[in-house]
Amino acid sequence: MNIVVAMKQIPDLQQVRIRNRQPVLDGVPMTFGSIDKNALETALQLKEAVGGNVIVISAGTEELEDTVKEALAAGADEAYLVLDDELEHIESSVSAHLLAELIKQIENIGIILFGEGSGDNYSGQVGPRIAEILGLPEVGYVCDIELEDSRVKVTRSLEDCEEVVRVSLPAVLTVMADINEPRIPSVTQILKAGKKPQQILEVEDIGFDLKGDKKIVTLSSLAPENKRKQITVKNGEELVDALLTEGVIRR
Amino acid sequence: MDLRLSKEEELIQKAARDFADKMIVPIAEQIDQENHIAEEIFEALGDLEMFGIPFPEAYGGGEAGYLSYILAIEELAKACAGIAVVISVNSVGLSVINAFGTEEQKKKYMPECMTGKKIFSFAFTEPGTGSDPKQLSCTVTKAGDSYILNGSKRFITNAGFQGPMVVIAKDSETDKASAFVIDKFCEGYSLSEQWNKIGAHGGPLYDVYFDNVKIPEGNVLGKSGEGLWVLKVAMIYGKIGLSGLFLGTAKAAYEEALAYAKQKTHRGQPIGTKFQHIQISIADMAMKYNACRWSAYNLGFTADTVKDPNQLLREAALTKVFVSETAVEICKIAMGVHGSYGLMKDYKIARLWRDVIIGPQVEGTSPLLKVMAAGIIMGE
Numbered sequence: 001m002n003i004v005v006a007m008k009q010i011p012d013l014q015q016v017r018i019r020n021r022q023p024v025l026d027g028v029p030m031t032f033g034s035i036d037k038n039a040l041e042t043a044l045q046l047k048e049a050v051g052g053n054v055i056v057i058s059a060g061t062e063e064l065e066d067t068v069k070e071a072l073a074a075g076a077d078e079a080y081l082v083l084d085d086e087l088e089h090i091e092s093s094v095s096a097h098l099l100a101e102l103i104k105q106i107e108n109i110g111i112i113l114f115g116e117g118s119g120d121n122y123s124g125q126v127g128p129r130i131a132e133i134l135g136l137p138e139v140g141y142v143c144d145i146e147l148e149d150s151r152v153k154v155t156r157s158l159e160d161c162e163e164v165v166r167v168s169l170p171a172v173l174t175v176m177a178d179i180n181e182p183r184i185p186s187v188t189q190i191l192k193a194g195k196k197p198q199q200i201l202e203v204e205d206i207g208f209d210l211k212g213d214k215k216i217v218t219l220s221s222l223a224p225e226n227k228r229k230q231i232t233v234k235n236g237e238e239l240v241d242a243l244l245t246e247g248v249i250r251r
Numbered sequence: 252m253d254l255r256l257s258k259e260e261e262l263i264q265k266a267a268r269d270f271a272d273k274m275i276v277p278i279a280e281q282i283d284q285e286n287h288i289a290e291e292i293f294e295a296l297g298d299l300e301m302f303g304i305p306f307p308e309a310y311g312g313g314e315a316g317y318l319s320y321i322l323a324i325e326e327l328a329k330a331c332a333g334i335a336v337v338i339s340v341n342s343v344g345l346s347v348i349n350a351f352g353t354e355e356q357k358k359k360y361m362p363e364c365m366t367g368k369k370i371f372s373f374a375f376t377e378p379g380t381g382s383d384p385k386q387l388s389c390t391v392t393k394a395g396d397s398y399i400l401n402g403s404k405r406f407i408t409n410a411g412f413q414g415p416m417v418v419i420a421k422d423s424e425t426d427k428a429s430a431f432v433i434d435k436f437c438e439g440y441s442l443s444e445q446w447n448k449i450g451a452h453g454g455p456l457y458d459v460y461f462d463n464v465k466i467p468e469g470n471v472l473g474k475s476g477e478g479l480w481v482l483k484v485a486m487i488y489g490k491i492g493l494s495g496l497f498l499g500t501a502k503a504a505y506e507e508a509l510a511y512a513k514q515k516t517h518r519g520q521p522i523g524t525k526f527q528h529i530q531i532s533i534a535d536m537a538m539k540y541n542a543c544r545w546s547a548y549n550l551g552f553t554a555d556t557v558k559d560p561n562q563l564l565r566e567a568a569l570t571k572v573f574v575s576e577t578a579v580e581i582c583k584i585a586m587g588v589h590g591s592y593g594l595m596k597d598y599k600i601a602r603l604w605r606d607v608i609i610g611p612q613v614e615g616t617s618p619l620l621k622v623m624a625a626g627i628i629m630g631e
Contacts, residue, residue, distance in 0.1 A: 029261055031265075066258040067258075069258050069259070069262065070262055070265075073262055181273075184266050184269050184270050184273075184299060185262065185266055185299075186266075186298065186299045186300045186313075187263055187266070187299065187300035187301070187303070187304055187313030187315050187319070188300055188308070188313055190259055190262045190263055190266065190315075191259055191313060191314070191315055193259075193262075194258075194259070
């Protein structure tokens with residue numbers, strides 16, 4: 001059984017500095033989103049429990065070929081990558097279509113794992129979209145997985161309860177951040193990561209038409225400024241009057 | 252000239268940082284107070300192969316080079332200097348076995364000292380004679396196919412852990428120094444109480460006593476009578492580890508001061524934006540840390556590429572002096588940013604000060620290393 005893990009390349013958020021209220025991304029190394037790493041850890045634990053092959057899939061810019069070593073060092077067996085510099089800031093529907101085409105190239109898939117949201121935009125859309133495109137069942141907010149022959153028993157962490165469902169395979173599962181603690185790779189695993197098989201594809205190779213207008217342009221991501229009025233009051237009566245005037249309280 | 256790290260180097264650095272953040276930072280204060288590191292920490296570090304980063308894969312190492320080693324030591328020392336001390340001294344033992352050991356010695360001692368279950372020591376300094384190789388008082392006497400070792404050694408890191416120890420001792424017949432590898436806690440091996448050093452707690456320091464310790468002839472390291480060559484190589488690789496270590500402590504102090512300058516306010520404004528003298532302090536620390544970082548990383552690169560031992564010793568000595576002394580300057584500035592709070596043991600910066608202040612005085616004092624490096628430079 002192949003266990004597929006979809007991962008998204010993002011700047012290492014721990015190393016992003018802020019200048020003039022904007023993130024400085026120059027020189028920041030690329031990594032994968034933190035919940036994507038939980039999804040990979042889930043796959044590795046499933047493999048350790050029942051065997052199989054863990055395949056990482058991802059689409060991104062040329063740097064991805066280097067970034068994927070992090071997943072291969074952690075224990076993934078191979079990677080399928082789509083590389084194109086036009087793949088920066090693509091929107092969720094484009095990612096979903098692209099990755100779905102990539103998944104079609106992999107045989108004998110049991111489970112397709114995603115993090116609940118990516119490390120940058122956290123839209124949480126790509127997993128469900130792929131399930132829809134491929135006609136597979138999808139379960140979100142997963143906090144526990146047990147394999148049972150041709151299906152899985154999945155625990156979902158909902159706001160005020162847990163829900164246990166069974167789902168037939170193949171299935172798409174999106175996992176929560178607290179499902180596990182991702183492992184740290186050893187030195188040898190890191191050094192051998194680059195020697196593991198990588199299938200490098202271009203957008204045209206998988207018959208996908210990348211339309212240049214399907215990009216997300218972030219116009220602003222600033223928190224609203226909260227300007228204080230700095231009204232001075234001398235006593236409780238003046239405070240009440242000020243709060244009434246500002247509409248904070250009403251008589 | 253490309254100064255970027257490779258992806259593999261970045262990932263080794265990140266692995267050390269992730270481990271330090273998750274497993275060491277939460278217990279760093281406890282390690283400092285108890286002067287003790289739990290065995291589980293060493294074994295977990297062994298699982299990640301942090302004890303064997305630069306050593307050959309054939310003997311259980313990672314074969315990732317000395318730059319990777321420095322990157323990892325920096326991250327670990329940033330969390331806890333004591334842990335980095337233990338790894339650095341273990342690496343000294345591994346380095347000399349790797350350079351001088353027979354195939355049999357390498358197979359016996361190297362793999363076990365990369366697991367975290369056995370830890371190397373290197374014993375040279377002695378009470379009374381300090382680090383003067385011409386005044387060694389530890390002696391070995393040939394007895395059949397063995398040597399008998401007597402004497403004592405001072406300030407020996409890792410001496411209380413199970414594992415091998417390299418001992419430099421003088422042959423009573425030839426008067427020449429030789430290096431031997433022994434198993435700690437063999438018959439005739441005993442320890443003093445642990446020295447209560449002011450910083451780098453968890454990296455334990457003892458005096459060691461040898462009372463008729465029997466050493467098989469096969470445990471001579473390198474050629475008999477050429478122990479000072481072993482010592483020279485040990486000095487090189489010890490300084491590489493300590494350059495990474497004090498770089499990490501410097502970074503910890505810098506980051507601690509930076510966080511304090513952002514968080515501490517005066518009349519509603521962070522002191523880091525309000526007061527120019529705090530800003531100048533931050534700039535000074537950033538400038539000095541960057542200089543240390545490139546010096547230390549360059550030393551790692553040099554160790555991976557330069558084969559001439561004199562050139563490497565010169566670079567190692569100068570880098571260790573520069574990094575350890577500049578780290579003290581950085582930490583002093585960082586304490587200044589903290590004001591009176593910097594003098595309180597309740598604040599992390601006080602622990603970092605006790606860690607960093609030992610730097611210029613260990614593994615060869617700064618004046619000694621400068622004289623040694625100058626000697627090499629003058630002879631070139």
